[in-house]
Amino acid sequence: MAGSSLSPELLPAAQALFGPRLPLASRYVELLATDGVLRGLIGPREAPRLWDRHLLNCAAVAELISPAATVVDVGSGAGLPGIVLAVARPDISVILVETLARRTSFLEEAVSELGLTEQVSVVRGRAEEQVGLIAADVVTARAVAPLDRLAGWCLPLAAVGGRLLALKGASAAEEIAEHAVAVARLGGGTPVVHQCGVGLIEPATTVVEIVREREVVPKTARPSKRASRGGRRR
Numbered sequence: 001m002a003g004s005s006l007s008p009e010l011l012p013a014a015q016a017l018f019g020p021r022l023p024l025a026s027r028y029v030e031l032l033a034t035d036g037v038l039r040g041l042i043g044p045r046e047a048p049r050l051w052d053r054h055l056l057n058c059a060a061v062a063e064l065i066s067p068a069a070t071v072v073d074v075g076s077g078a079g080l081p082g083i084v085l086a087v088a089r090p091d092i093s094v095i096l097v098e099t100l101a102r103r104t105s106f107l108e109e110a111v112s113e114l115g116l117t118e119q120v121s122v123v124r125g126r127a128e129e130q131v132g133l134i135a136a137d138v139v140t141a142r143a144v145a146p147l148d149r150l151a152g153w154c155l156p157l158a159a160v161g162g163r164l165l166a167l168k169g170a171s172a173a174e175e176i177a178e179h180a181v182a183v184a185r186l187g188g189g190t191p192v193v194h195q196c197g198v199g200l201i202e203p204a205t206t207v208v209e210i211v212r213e214r215e216v217v218p219k220t221a222r223p224s225k226r227a228s229r230g231g232r233r234r
Helices: 011-038 044-064 082-088 101-113 147-157 172-185
Strands: 070-074 093-098 120-124 136-141 158-168 192-196 205-211
Touching: 011 044, 011 082, 011 101, 044 082, 044 158, 044 192, 044 205, 070 082, 070 147, 082 093, 082 101, 082 120, 093 101, 101 120, 136 147, 147 158, 147 172, 147 205, 172 192, 172 205
Parallel strands: 070 093, 070 136, 093 120, 136 158
Antiparallel strands: 158 205, 192 205
């Protein structure tokens, strides 16, 4: 689609972030600009901005991911950042978690079209339904939900010692101040803000990192006094 091609100004950053897999990233952009727009996963006005606003922005997060890590992308949508990270980092394994059928259909087709079936899997369902089934090194999210809600969805999918990497905007510091207590209650450590892609992309990608420090056992309801007496009336 016209307007979605990689501009000369962005080429050095794209080469640095995707390396030899840059042609694969270009093919993914084509899928987003065509099928992604037709299916309503990408707004038509976003098509000319796919490289700078989406691809490079997401790929920059790869610098925070350890070699051979297992990554779960919650609310993957059209595959941002999950598919982008898989393209940029062939050493990692990625699980895309998405609830809507039309989105998971696109994700499955994109993974197949890009030849990523050995590296990327697609799971249709809510993040809460995957707790106990997934214990990832890294959980990513590029949603607009507040940090406390993201932590509630994502931290239980990380192994203890694993991390949530939440792509955020300029309000990241304010969100941390507002939701740090809730994050700690969910078993998360002190949130840390990173700027990824400094010197490569402008603006840099703002990422909030939260380590899952401990497992939180859900509180069970206490039995009433009547129930503890076998429900007998006196």
